[in-house]
Amino acid sequence: MDAGFDILELSTTQNFATIDSMKKINKLLSKLKREPMYLLFPPLGQYTEWKLAVYCDASYANLPDGVSSASGFIILLVGNQNSCPLAWNYGKIQRVVRSTLAAEALAMGESLDCALYIRRMIKDILKLDIPIERFTDNKSLCENLHSTKSVNDKRLRVDMASIKSLLENGDVKSVKWVCSRLQLADILTKRGVNSSTLRYLMESGRYMDWQTN
Numbered sequence: 001m002d003a004g005f006d007i008l009e010l011s012t013t014q015n016f017a018t019i020d021s022m023k024k025i026n027k028l029l030s031k032l033k034r035e036p037m038y039l040l041f042p043p044l045g046q047y048t049e050w051k052l053a054v055y056c057d058a059s060y061a062n063l064p065d066g067v068s069s070a071s072g073f074i075i076l077l078v079g080n081q082n083s084c085p086l087a088w089n090y091g092k093i094q095r096v097v098r099s100t101l102a103a104e105a106l107a108m109g110e111s112l113d114c115a116l117y118i119r120r121m122i123k124d125i126l127k128l129d130i131p132i133e134r135f136t137d138n139k140s141l142c143e144n145l146h147s148t149k150s151v152n153d154k155r156l157r158v159d160m161a162s163i164k165s166l167l168e169n170g171d172v173k174s175v176k177w178v179c180s181r182l183q184l185a186d187i188l189t190k191r192g193v194n195s196s197t198l199r200y201l202m203e204s205g206r207y208m209d210w211q212t213n
Helices: 004-011 019-034 100-126 139-145 154-168 184-188 196-204
Strands: 051-059 070-079 082-092 132-136 174-177
Touching (some): 004 082, 004 184, 051 100, 051 184, 070 100, 070 184, 082 100, 100 132, 100 139, 139 154, 139 174
Parallel strands (some): 051 132
């Protein structure tokens, strides 16, 4: 999971790979063998207290072609101060965007689609709607979602309106800001991010409300 961006970056260069690309692949393989990651699925307590915590991030125009943007998300099932990962994903945003705000909004929409699908499966099994909390490190996105004004980018307005609708209808409980240091999905969208926080969470199962730190 913590090698997500390295894999994404290499996958986008496969049609014009060089000797340097092969060196990077070998370096990555050595790292994966040297630093394996383990996932712990701890007891989560009463399912009536469960929630889905969605951490999603995007980076604007930072892939090798110079125009494509990266996105990634991690969805945790949280309960009893513990958590376990249910889904994670990283990839290239399918359309070229014109701003960081647009990249973050598209990434958020994709992560919420996945979270809503997971919640639906849980509801079918347990007959229970669990809340979805979404965390972003982009303050502009938070401000726009809680504003009555429309963004200038007309193409982006539809994507923003879709997320706002989920909030207004209660399908998503909240969208909260979290600093980049505590953005769990940050490591999926850019190079050089410290993996210690994510590794601790995955390997211990202990969950904290990162936005309160």
